[in-house]
Amino acid sequence: MSKKILIIGACGQIGTELTHKLRAIHGVENVIASDIRKLNNDVVNSEPFEVINALDYNQIEHLVEQYHIEEVYLMAALLSATAEKNPAFAWDLNMNSLFHVLNLAKAKKIKKIFWPSSIAVFGPTTPKENTPQYTIMEPSTVYGISKQSGERWCEYYHNIFGVDVRSIRYPGLISWSTPPGGGTTDYAVDIFHKAITDGKYECFLSSETKMPMMYMEDAIQATVDIMEAPTESIKIRSSYNLAAMSFTPTQIAAEIQKHIPNLQVTYKPDFRQKIADSWPASIDDSQARQDWNWKNKFNIETMTVEMLKQLRENVYK
Template sequence: MSSKILIIGACGQIGTELTIKLREIHGVDNVIASDINTRNLDLVNAGPFVILDAKNFNAIKDCCINHKIDTVYLMAALLSATGEKYPMEAWDLNMNSLFHVLNLAKSKQIKKVFWPSSIAVFGPSTPRTQTPQHTICEPTTVYGITKQVGERWCEYYHEKYGVDVRSIRYPGIISHKAMPGGGTTDYAVEIYHEAIKEGKYESFLSENTHLPMMFMDDAIKATTEIMAANSEHLSIRSSYNLSAISFSPKEIAESIQAEMPNFKITFKPDFRQAIADSWPSSIDDSVARKDWNWSHDFNLHTMTKVMLRELAKTYKS
């Protein structure tokens, strides 16, 4: 029997494509998409959808009961750059939504939880190159703090209550299907859009700022694979390091120029530069590769080809 899945925050950048993939795997009617509004009409009209506030415990509980949900993907969050503008709202949404879902799993209302963490858990004191799975985590953003605390609670609920919660630390995610939602790594999506529309881009990060990144297809692959993995093979119940590629604004611009020689880039770092400077430049994800055979498919060159091709189609239509 296929799982009955609820995706909270389905209209976000990752949630949108995760919903599509999970419906391919489990069937459209077995995946309930939810968000606080109906702004993504394509997703709303593509299958079962409910309006759901991730901060409302009773609403989440009722939805799980009414739809016989056994698995929840909690994708709702205020991201790094937005969280710095609205710190209390970020804490409220990011933490309380997690407690709601963990407590539903603790009471056996649901069986399995996916909750995404982030490279934002790391900070200036973290080793920047090949950041290990177990290391110093002293985040400097509200978003990073909520993810670090969330990781500890996930492990606690697993150890104390047997909750089957699974998590990965997403790097920056790059997609041509959904716009980013207020993160520091957003430049790596915006640059492709501006390349197609304007032939130029002004980066809010400096040219040699290396950050861990991942094409959306790989992020969705990692998410579905960890949820399908044998529970006994998972040694990490806080959150797994996850890695694919690492590059700078200068390097991504050069990859675009290989396809579009006239593309121009300029650099005007803003407040997001300090956030990026506190994060790793590359990640050691050997534990994930060992425990559940994680591997990525896309490098910078292949990702750039897909992004430019697909965005050209989008803007032409």
């Protein structure tokens, strides 16, 4: 019998592609997608799909019992830029949803949890280049504070209650299939869309703001890999650093211009610049590569080719 998986936040930027990937591996009927509202998209229409509020413990517990869930992927969260506009709700959603699934695992109602962290856990005092796995963490954003607190709770529940919770610190994620979701790294998605539709793009970060990035396919693969890894391979129960490439808006623009030479990019930094400045420029993820054999497939060149190809074939056809 296949294991049953619940994805909370399945209609989000990562949740959408994660749902498709897990259904391809485990079978559609074994992966229950859920979100706070029913959108008209592939995830909802391919069923099983349930409307669920990640802040409602009883709703989550009911679904776990109804479907005999063994693994939960908690993807519901308010992202960096959005969280700055609504700090109290961001804290409530990002923290209490995590407590709900940790407590279900503590009560032995589920066996395994995936919870995503982020490079937002680092702050202005963190070493910017090749940021180590263990380093100074003084996040200066609402999102970062909630993610760092979440990491501490994950480790605590593992150490004290034996909860099998696994986590990675996602860098900026680039995907063709879902629109930007309110993150500071979203310029690197938007620029591809505007390059194709308008031939020009106004970037909300300064031209030399370097940040760690990853193509969504790699992030999804890493998520599957860490969950499939043997328990003894997972040495870190807070969250693993994860990396693939780092670039500036200037560099990604130049890469796109190899394919769309007339693309014009201007720069008008807004409140997100301050968030970006507090984050690392590059990440040392040697521990993930060593412990569970993480390796990325895409770099800036191959990702650019793939993004433009997929957008032209699937979005702007």
